[in-house]
Amino acid sequence: MKYNLITVLGPTAVGKTRLAAKLASYFNGEIISADSRQVYKYLDIGTGKDLSDYSVGNSKVNYYMIDLVELPDEFNLFDFYKNFFIYYHHIKSKNKNPFLAGGTGLYLSSVIQNYDLKESTNDKEFIEELKSKSDEELKTLLIKLQPHLHNKTDLESRERMIQAIIVANADKPVENKIEIKSLNIGINPGREIVKSRIKERLEKRLNEGMIQEVERLLDKNISPERLIRLGLEYKYITEFLIGKISYDKMQSELYKAICSFAKRQMTWFRKMERESVKIFWINEADFELAKEIIIKNYEFNSELS
The missing domain is CATH 1.10.720 (Transcription Termination Factor Rho, Rna-binding Domain; Chain A, Domain 1)
Known part of the structure; x- marks a missing residue:
């Protein structure tokens, strides 16, 4: 069977979204996000929801499964899986090529490995x-x-x-479910580089108002328990704001937690490979290299943009 999806995956802080947007722009595509927290409205800085990444040149690449759900509502694996096929067929109906991009291993696996949900x-x-x-x-x-x-x-x-x-x-x-055969491009610059980028990005986000973002969520009567359950940035900043931990401990513990998260992401992707999922790994979010991988392996049904 020919490939019918292109996926860009990798651990946090490696530039997945930006690369996926450039590729989608070049290959007449649109992007479905596979991020378990960007699906929620108002989780912007903490989830790295930089929507400017979808602007390429003078055009904007359409994206789906971002800002879909209001807190405190929940969004689970099945919600993602069901919505994926809705957006997949919507993209195909426009004679566009579907891209999947993100780092939530379970969401990615459900599609790439054709879970029976x-x-x-x-x-x-x-x-x-x-x-x-x-x-x-x-x-x-x-x-x-x-x-x-x-x-x-x-x-x-x-x-x-x-x-x-x-x-x-x-x-x-699930309605409209089809068998997916995904061409998977993974970005992995190495653990030490990822850790360095996580540290730099965390400091930047704290300076850009990430704490104030969590304060606004609490002011919207989103319970501390619900925010803590979101994990990582929202967990540790909420614990700081309710007086459970100090600022310094929040920052150091959050850095360690994000590094551990990135390690778990790579462990998940290696598990996918052991289960016969082919991933074309590149060291950086290199557009030219990723473009060549797609040109060599993916047969398009529509003209390139």
Whole structure:
């Protein structure tokens, strides 16, 4: 089967979005974001939602799955998976080429590795029954339904376990689902360079108002617990703002957490490779090199822009 998607992936702070936008601009494409936090409105600085990255020359590349959800609403793997196919077919209907770009491993895998996810019926009685169960009962049920659980964070709270059980218990197939064969380009400049860029970027974001962004979210009556559950920047800055940790500890712990996150991202991508996913790795977000990989491997159905 020919490739029918181009994916740009990699750990945080390597320039995925900018490269994907340049490639999409050149190859008559539009971009679906695979970022589990950029999907939320008002999470701008902390998620690196630099929408100017989508402007290439005098044109703007269309993007999808950004600013889609209002907090405190939740957005999960199935929501991403379902929306991916909606936007994929929308892009194809315009005779454009679909690109997927991001660093959320589970979201990327669900598409690239063709997970068989089905929609929940969301039966109210079933949900009430789940709410009456103990944490241990929920955990046992989830592991029974998903013995090879992809996302271990689903075990971290009652809400996440209940949502994961609902998804695992689903029985309605996703509409318009097709088999995806993705041409995958990965950016990996090396761990030490990534750590250096994370440090530089963190300082820049703190100076640009990231703390004030979290303050505004709290002022919108988004609970500290909900923000902490978003992880990384929102977790540590919220803990600082509610007086749980000092500014210096917030900055140092956040830096370490982002570095650990980047390491976990690479571990996930290596796991995908062990599971027979081909990734063309490049050391930097090099447009010319990535362009050559696409030209050599991808057969386009429409003219280049």
